[in-house]
Amino acid sequence: MTGNGFPGSVIFAHLKVIESQVLSTRRWIWGRLVYVAGLRLDDGKLLIVISDDSPQTMIADYGRRWGIETLFGMFKTRGFCLESTHFLDATRLSKLLALLSLALCWAVKTGEWLHQHRPIKIKKHGRPSQSVFRYGLDYLRSLVTNLDLKHSEFLLSLQFLSCT
Structure with missing residues (x-):
């Protein structure tokens, strides 16, 4: 849920492959006020990212972090x-x-x-x-x-x- 009662899959359902959207205002999620963004991956799945700050770069930041996680997994x-x-x-x-x-x-x-x-x-x-x-x-x-x-x-x- 994104704080307004709708699941992220509904809010970001309109996104086409490789299309992303950052919600314009912060939302309450699990008791925290956060930014929410969605990205439709090339396999059609939806990636939803939440962050305390940097709403415009949070998906790119997550992508870099995932690369580091992959590296640690190999190690x-x-x-x-x-x-x-x-x-x-x-x-x-x-x-x-x-x-x-x-x-x-x-x-x-x-x-x-x-x-x-x-x-x-x-x-x-x-x-x-x-x-x-x-x-x-x-x-x-x-x-x-x-x-x-x-x-x-x-x-x-x-x-x-x-x-x-």
């Missing part, structure tokens, strides 16, 4: 399990983040190369079965765990590091 549960390290020393953590950043770039570059040669399968709902990052990471992991059998493929994959 943590969807990739490198960074949270399992339990590092407390800032210097060691900084070095680990630097190495993981290189590994992430390597996985993405590898995934892009793989996707050009063997495109990622698209599921029935229209989304890829996996991310480019995951595609590359899984491939690199298979090389490293089978170096005796995949030595030449591993050496080829090292070339992607020169692009990072």
